[in-house]
Amino acid sequence: MSEAASELSVLDELPGDLMMWVLIISELLVFGAGLTAFLAVRVTDPVGFAEAQNLLNRTAAxxxxxxxxxxxxxxxxxxxxxxxxxxxxxxxxxIAASLLGVLFLVIKGAEFADKAAHGINWESHAFFTFYYLLTGFHAAHVVFGVLILWLVAWRDAPRNIEVGAAFWHMVDLVWVLLFPVIYLLQ
Amino acid sequence: MSQRALRTGWLTLMALSLISTVISLWSFPDGWQALAGTAILILAWLKARVILGRYLGLDSAPFWARGFGIALGLFCVLLLGLYLAPLMF
Known part of the structure; x- marks a missing residue:
């Protein structure tokens, strides 16, 4: 068997669409860099980061x-x-998955509104710069993901559903890494 | 991925998420804080593995599952090192 054929079989093993995986890996690298930078800056001010983190609503998250x-x-x-x-x-x-995505955004919006009501913005502390940047960028992906779920519910070919759901799982995957780092680690 | 495998994955994620939240809400003595943080990061790593394996279907693609598993593991070790760094210096 040629090397090219062997490589093809490895790529064929990948579930779903190759370009969606390229997008997933790209997004994971971006959020991964953001979380790494967050913890690296935290090294310089662990007490300040812990105090800022205590202002977050862990239960809502x-x-x-x-x-x-x-x-x-x-x-x-x-x-x-x-x-x-x-x-x-x-x-x-x-549709149910997308509605839960909307519920996520409502809870996230309430969290942002609560911070704004307490005069906390992205300049309040380095912690909040990362907090707004990372959770805001993630929320933007949730908005886009909800639209994609609606689109594939309308155009419901199996391939469309597989690709749309893969994007949604990427959003999910990012959150399970972002949530503990931003909200829980003390 | 079968519906049964997806359901098992979801229940695992729910259990791991609840354990993470309970650990974070628990009031640990100072010396135990780092241990709690380490446990939370390990739970996050496990959750990410479940999403990759069950939801994204890598359980049926061993080559890619191994690659993503190694990359994810190294990333979590990096996060753990940065998290523990202030306690060491």
Whole structure:
């Protein structure tokens, strides 16, 4: 067997669309760099970071984690449902996943509004610069992900669902790494 | 990925998320804070592995699962090192 054929088989093993994986890896690198920078700056002021972190609502963020992983489960469930010919249930799963995405944004919006009401902005402390940058950028991905879920619920070919759900799982994956680093590590 | 595997993955993620939140809300003595933080990072690593394996389907692609597993593991070790650094210096 030639080397080219061997490489092809390895790429063929990758589930879903190759370009979606390229996007997923790119996004993970961006957020990974952000989280690394956050912890690197924290080294210079651990007390200040801990005090700033105590102003966050960990319970709301914990609820958002439950919301997002449940949303990811529903998005993942849509593909086997669609492949089994249960088109209506697959669409329902995608719509439910997107609504949980909207709920995530509502909770996140309330969190941002609460910070603003207390006069906390991105210039208040280096912690909050990273907090707004990373969680805000993630929230933007959630908005985009919700739109993609609506799109694939409308155009519900199995390939579309697989690619759309993969983007949503990337958003989920970023959150499970971002949540503990920003909200929990003391 | 079967519906059963997805459901198991989701339940695992829920359990790991709840454990992380309980650990973070617990009031640990000063000396135990680093241990709690380490446990939280390990739980985050496990959650990321479940999402990659079950939701993104890498459980059915061993080559890629291994590659992503190594990269994710190294990244979490880097985060752990940076988290523990202020305690060492």
């Amino acid at each position: 914990g609820i958002n984690t439950i919301v997002l992983v449940t949303s990811g489960f529903l998005a993942a469930l849509a593909l086997p449902l669609r492949e089994a010919g249960q088109n209506a249930r697959a669409r329902l799963a995608l």
